[in-house]
Amino acid sequence: MRKNIILEAPETHERLYLTSKNVQNTPEKLELRKYSPKLRRPVVFREISR
Structure with missing residues (x-):
């Protein structure tokens, strides 16, 4: 099952990117440059958790 997630930059607290991930394959929090x-x-x- 794919879940929509929001990505936030810890330095500036910007929440600019929305993506999805497969929760069964990657249960840990996603980090992308x-x-x-x-x-x-x-x-x-x-x-970030919603």
Whole structure:
């Protein structure tokens, strides 16, 4: 089952990216490097709980 998740940058608290993940295959929190417009560089965005 796929679940929609929101990604947040811990440094700036930006919540810009929405993605989905398969909960059965990856139960741990997702971390992806994405572009942050505030910092103007790629940073690590982490999954937040809703």
